[in-house]
Amino acid sequence: MKLTGEPGKVEALAEEAVVAACTLADAADPSRWSAGAVEDAASALEVLAGALAQLDPECAEILSVVPVAAAAVVERAEQAGAGTTASEAGGRAAAGTSAALRQALAAHGLTRHRVHQLGAALVTVTLDAPEAQALAVLLSRRDALPRQVQPDDTGWGAGPAKTAAAALTDALRAHGTGAYARVLTSGQVSAGLTPQTAQAVAAALTTRPGGASRGKRRGLGAGFKGIAAS
Known part of the structure; x- marks a missing residue:
């Protein structure tokens, strides 16, 4: 810039x-x-x-x-x-989406997260960088990174948090339009998605083989710590 x-x-x-x-x-x-x-x-x-x-x-x-x-x-x-508000059923559905997403994340051992429903059109998920990378891996179609990181690959490899945000953005967009992930000043990764995409993500995590993983992150290996800065 x-x-x-x-x-x-x-x-x-x-x-x-x-x-x-x-x-x-x-x-x-x-x-x-x-x-x-x-x-x-x-x-x-x-x-x-x-x-x-x-x-x-x-x-x-x-x-x-x-x-x-x-x-x-x-x-x-x-x-x-118009003198109307969101229906009680709609409110329950929104709360249900957030709860389902929390449960799906926890089932894969991703427990250090915050899920918020912001109005009727936006759900945010905030995670530490290693857990954001783990979620990207879980949502990818293969048990590997959605994309191989190269040192000269612009936008990738610029530290663990930025790499995790880029990987998570790619993974989320495979489940719905308009999703994004970015790095906060705290160093955590914040993802934003529509309620429909949040439902699709929760469903993908729930139906993923080994979803009830007893706290272990499927496919990440015992020593997964996220991607180290180059």
Whole structure:
């Protein structure tokens, strides 16, 4: 990524955008939002995310969650405006998806994880880098890495966490569209997927031969520690 330090039109417009956002935040409270205002604000988030995504592919990957999250917020606002909310059955289904995914991960010995349902359209899974790599292996069609890592392979091999995130992204996308995985500042790997993809992942882990692995990670070997940094 190459950035210029010289002021220009983009810098001025970005400053105007943040001033407008601050003004909106100061004026808004839960009782003042309308469905239309929520949709406009969500659209602004998507436009800004799309602009920042042009910086480089990694930024695009990081920001890929924004359209999904914005759509979920707009959907909730529309339901509230119509005097309806997500059905009780829908709420049970969402909770069931998260619970099934937690159980499927634990069945393979992946216990150090956090699963969150964010609205109606996004499930996130946060894992340590070795467990993210282990999940990628479990979800691949073969008991091997989804892709062989080469030292000069751009985007791969840049440390254990980035390698695990890249492998997990490939593995998740085989089970549904829109999935991603990225490295957090904590060094953990966070994956985002739709509820449908989360269900497919849970089903794949459950039906995988040896799914009830008594805490052992199938196919990883006794000394699996994740990929070491080169």
